Amino acid sequence: MRFWNRSKKRKTLCRIMAMVFLSCLCLVGCTEEDGAEEISEKYSVSEDRELIVYTSHKENVYLPIIREFEDRTGIWVRLRSGGTEEMLQEARKASEAGECDVMFGGGVESYEANRELFLPYASREEGSLNPLYRSGEHAWTPFTELPIVLIYNSTLVSKEDAPKGWEDLFDPKWKGQIAFADPYRSGTSYTIFSTMQQVFGEEPEVLLRRFIAQLDGRLLSGSGDVKTRVEDGSFLVGITLEETALRAVREGEDLAMLYPVEGTSAVADGCAVVKNAPHVRNAEQFIDFVAGKDTQEYCTRQLLRRPIRTDIALSDSFEEICLVPFDIEASAAGEKEFLDLWSILWQED
Amino acid sequence: MRWIRQSFRRQIFWIFLSVALILAISGGILTLQGYEARLRADYVRRDLQQAEAVNAQVTELLVLCRQALNSIARNQVIQSGIKAGTRAPRTVYGALYRETGEIRDYSVTEIYEGEICVYATSSQDRQRTLPLNYAVLREALEAGGGIVAGQDPLDMGESGSSLLMARQISFGDMPGFAVIRIREEDLKAWLKGSLNAGEGYALLDSFFRPFCLLGQADDMKAVSQIRNNLLTGEGALSGVEEAAYINELSDTGLLGIYMTKPVRESFFSERGYQIIVLLVVISVILSLIASVLLSGYFSKPIHSLVRGMRRLRKGDLDVRIESDREDEFGLLANGFNKMAEQLKDYMQEQVAAERTLNETRLAMMQAQLNPHFLYNTLDTIKWMAKLHGAPEVGTISADLAKILRASIAGDRFCSLESELELVKNYCEIQQFRFDDSFELLMDVPPELSDAQVPKLILQPIAENSIIHGLEGHSNGHIRIEARREAEDMVIRVTDDGNGISDEIIEAVQSKDPEALSGHLGLGNVNTILRLYYGEKYGLQAERPPEGGTRMTIRLPYTEDMEEGKGTDDGQNG
Numbered sequence: 001m002r003f004w005n006r007s008k009k010r011k012t013l014c015r016i017m018a019m020v021f022l023s024c025l026c027l028v029g030c031t032e033e034d035g036a037e038e039i040s041e042k043y044s045v046s047e048d049r050e051l052i053v054y055t056s057h058k059e060n061v062y063l064p065i066i067r068e069f070e071d072r073t074g075i076w077v078r079l080r081s082g083g084t085e086e087m088l089q090e091a092r093k094a095s096e097a098g099e100c101d102v103m104f105g106g107g108v109e110s111y112e113a114n115r116e117l118f119l120p121y122a123s124r125e126e127g128s129l130n131p132l133y134r135s136g137e138h139a140w141t142p143f144t145e146l147p148i149v150l151i152y153n154s155t156l157v158s159k160e161d162a163p164k165g166w167e168d169l170f171d172p173k174w175k176g177q178i179a180f181a182d183p184y185r186s187g188t189s190y191t192i193f194s195t196m197q198q199v200f201g202e203e204p205e206v207l208l209r210r211f212i213a214q215l216d217g218r219l220l221s222g223s224g225d226v227k228t229r230v231e232d233g234s235f236l237v238g239i240t241l242e243e244t245a246l247r248a249v250r251e252g253e254d255l256a257m258l259y260p261v262e263g264t265s266a267v268a269d270g271c272a273v274v275k276n277a278p279h280v281r282n283a284e285q286f287i288d289f290v291a292g293k294d295t296q297e298y299c300t301r302q303l304l305r306r307p308i309r310t311d312i313a314l315s316d317s318f319e320e321i322c323l324v325p326f327d328i329e330a331s332a333a334g335e336k337e338f339l340d341l342w343s344i345l346w347q348e349d
Numbered sequence: 350m351r352w353i354r355q356s357f358r359r360q361i362f363w364i365f366l367s368v369a370l371i372l373a374i375s376g377g378i379l380t381l382q383g384y385e386a387r388l389r390a391d392y393v394r395r396d397l398q399q400a401e402a403v404n405a406q407v408t409e410l411l412v413l414c415r416q417a418l419n420s421i422a423r424n425q426v427i428q429s430g431i432k433a434g435t436r437a438p439r440t441v442y443g444a445l446y447r448e449t450g451e452i453r454d455y456s457v458t459e460i461y462e463g464e465i466c467v468y469a470t471s472s473q474d475r476q477r478t479l480p481l482n483y484a485v486l487r488e489a490l491e492a493g494g495g496i497v498a499g500q501d502p503l504d505m506g507e508s509g510s511s512l513l514m515a516r517q518i519s520f521g522d523m524p525g526f527a528v529i530r531i532r533e534e535d536l537k538a539w540l541k542g543s544l545n546a547g548e549g550y551a552l553l554d555s556f557f558r559p560f561c562l563l564g565q566a567d568d569m570k571a572v573s574q575i576r577n578n579l580l581t582g583e584g585a586l587s588g589v590e591e592a593a594y595i596n597e598l599s600d601t602g603l604l605g606i607y608m609t610k611p612v613r614e615s616f617f618s619e620r621g622y623q624i625i626v627l628l629v630v631i632s633v634i635l636s637l638i639a640s641v642l643l644s645g646y647f648s649k650p651i652h653s654l655v656r657g658m659r660r661l662r663k664g665d666l667d668v669r670i671e672s673d674r675e676d677e678f679g680l681l682a683n684g685f686n687k688m689a690e691q692l693k694d695y696m697q698e699q700v701a702a703e704r705t706l707n708e709t710r711l712a713m714m715q716a717q718l719n720p721h722f723l724y725n726t727l728d729t730i731k732w733m734a735k736l737h738g739a740p741e742v743g744t745i746s747a748d749l750a751k752i753l754r755a756s757i758a759g760d761r762f763c764s765l766e767s768e769l770e771l772v773k774n775y776c777e778i779q780q781f782r783f784d785d786s787f788e789l790l791m792d793v794p795p796e797l798s799d800a801q802v803p804k805l806i807l808q809p810i811a812e813n814s815i816i817h818g819l820e821g822h823s824n825g826h827i828r829i830e831a832r833r834e835a836e837d838m839v840i841r842v843t844d845d846g847n848g849i850s851d852e853i854i855e856a857v858q859s860k861d862p863e864a865l866s867g868h869l870g871l872g873n874v875n876t877i878l879r880l881y882y883g884e885k886y887g888l889q890a891e892r893p894p895e896g897g898t899r900m901t902i903r904l905p906y907t908e909d910m911e912e913g914k915g916t917d918d919g920q921n922g
Contacts, residue, residue: 064483
């Protein structure tokens with residue numbers, strides 16, 4: 001009965017057991033459903049037909065453009081969407097791992113501030129673009145122009161009484177009636193302040209004190225609220241982007257829009273190829289498509305965004321605007337200082 | 350492993366357990382797998398049928414829409430209705446309703462002049478516009494009379510929106526289009542009754558972007574996963590929780606994914622594995638019982654064999670194993686018994702042969718020196734001593750002669766009387782030597798005089814008393830007594846000397862002759878007694894409480910000692 005110390009027999013036994021278990025396991029594996037391989041093969045996307053886009057646009061803006069791009073080029077787009085700051089941070093991380101091709105959306109001052117994140121690319125459409133929005137080293141390409149406008153509730157405020165420009169906003173009758181979003185939550189708020197500052201040419205602190213006093217302690221938590229709260233009468237006037245205002249007017253809400261008489265700024269939003277992009281060719285194709293005539297025309301007519309191209313005819317909705325010279329780089333540089341100042345002065349108030 | 354190897358029972362248990370477990374586990378898993386595979390195949394077949402049915406239904410709607418678009422394109426009334434300035438709404442609507450009769454409950458048909466919707470079968474859709482250079486109308490324009498499917502860019506969502514089928518129907522400066530809009534709820538209504546609870550359906554374009562997501566597919570999870578899989582080059586369905594079946598919808602360029610709850614394999618597996626665990630437990634218990642029973646059956650004869658073997662090793666040649674079995678164990682027990690018997694015979698032969706050899710050797714020695722010459726010489730010395738007036742010398746030589754004669758006589762037994770005479774002679778000689786320092790006393794009843802004892806059995810004991818016991822004593826006594834005790838005779842030799850040491854008492858008691866190497870005489874006495882009469886008899890030493898030494902010889906009483914009683918088989922000299 002010296003069964004167990006005969007290694008040969010033991011090995012044989014082990015082999016038999018292993019074979020039994022293996023054959024059991026083999027039966028577990030075969031489960032792939034019929035037909036799925038065929039579909040997988042036919043529709044699988046090769047690396048050169050792929051593009052990864054990080055966007056901070058809303059779905060109604062990015063989706064038709066991306067789908068049209070897919071339809072026209074046959075390239076499959078992988079999307080990530082979120083807030084501008086969040087997406088820039090994500091894109092930075094993804095860039096290190098080589099997992100992001102294009103950043104789409106967000107003001108060009110953010111692109112300017114993150115210039116080292118992007119791969120310079122001079123779009124083929126460069127010649128048709130408004131020279132006002134040309135990036136110095138082609139780090140980014142503008143997408144649409146977003147002028148800042150004033151809105152007022154047209155049922156509560158008559159056209160005559162409505163403020164005509166920036167200076168009118170400081171009229172005591174609008175004290176506590178201006179819809180304005182927390183600058184910590186909305187990038188547009190800083191752009192608005194920056195515009196006012198460049199219009200008035202005042203010291204930031206002096207202007208900010210004045211402005212905060214005029215807000216009278218009422219602040220909105222996001223730029224999306226400006227339109228809604230003016231529309232529902234919580235505020236009488238508001239400061240927002242032309243695109244938002246135009247669409248609200250088109251949808252027939254009780255709002256009216258006007259361009260400040262002193263002039264306004266129009267910061268563009270942009271798009272850019274991210275450094276270390278795995279699909280550079282496709283990314284460049286995407287930039288060209290976004291700056292291309294069809295997309296620009298579509299944005300102008302359907303999204304009511306002001307085109308960045310010079311060859312697009314504006315519809316009646318858009319009025320001629322008087323732009324103040326706006327220094328993007330200076331604006332981008334002053335943002336942090338403004339936010340610090342804001343938090344101090346807001347607390348004081 | 351070592352622990353198992355040490356016990357027969359554990360080995361049997363282990364083997365049984367292994368076999369039972371292999372059978373239970375592999376058998377169980379195989380059965381389970383087979384059952385599951387069968388079940389899965391059934392489900393898959395059923396799902397495929399259902400998927401086919403749903404796809405066919407969706408395709409039917411698409412075909413109807415295509416037919417409607419084509420007939421609208423051919424309809425002169427509608428054609429003319431697009432031309433600016435010549436609109437006659439009522440007749441155009443009449444024609445439009447006629448052409449779309451079959452599908453009107455499940456779709457909205459819109460007629461576009463350029464970007465602007467001019468007619469629609471649903472009033473709320475009349476305000477719509479569609480860009481000419483973007484999305485579905487651009488494609489229709491490029492297709493030039495072909496039918497395209499796309500989405501409304503102004504009503505678009507990641508999780509789908511309406512499916513727009515469009516065809517260019519007029520080719521003037523301002524192109525005209527017919528667009529059929531199928532919304533999610535339209536498709537749901539069309540498929541009403543075909544999709545059960547727990548099932549889902551997704552209508553996608555070739556980029557796997559959804560138009561409509563119904564039922565289970567509504568959360569977009571599976572569709573996103575499939576699209577992601579295609580992007581990463583994995584199998585389309587890997588990681589999809591639902592059982593999904595992707596099909597192309599004939600030549601429309603669209604895809605349908607039918608989804609249903611996956612087969613609840615886990616339920617069957619769980620039950621199945623519970624059964625396997627139960628089988629394993631039963632196997633363990635059965636193996637335990639079987640090993641106990643079987644090992645008892647096997648190990649009992651083996652244990653008795655082991656016990657027998659142990660006794661045999663200790664020298665018990667009479668050991669035998671009782672076994673009434675007729676199998677190999679019976680044979681083994683028989684073999685053992687025979688072996689023990691043969692061993693005993695062999696040992697006896699060995700002893701006899703040894704004795705013969707010893708006697709031959711003695712005979713040879715005796716032959717070398719003629720003892721009669723010594724005896725006659727001693728006799729001459731005795732007479733010469735008397736003649737020359739030295740009676741002590743005479744006495745010594747007479748005693749010596751007697752001892753010599755007795756020792757060389759061929760008989761191995763003599764009467765107790767002559768043995769005592771011999772001791773007396775010996776003591777006389779020693780009294781001369783030790784200057785009468787001791788006295789020999791005898792207390793032997795006359796009826797024991799004829800008892801037969803082995804020759805020269807008392808002399809070594811007396812010698813031991815004189816040389817060791819009475820050493821240094823000037824007035825010692827040696828007392829020899831003989832008594833009959835039932836069948837035995839007991840002879841005691843007592844002295845009042847130094848007393849025997851414990852060491853020697855022990856050595857005398859032990860049966861090992863080597864132990865008495867310093868007292869060869871005593872050892873010989875003991876060996877002779879045991880050899881002649883058996884283990885029961887022999888010499889015993891003790892220290893009586895009053896001091897001195899007592900040696901006791903025990904031997905069977907006999908008056909008629911035939912040569913070779915028990916063990917003797919011959920004679921010599």
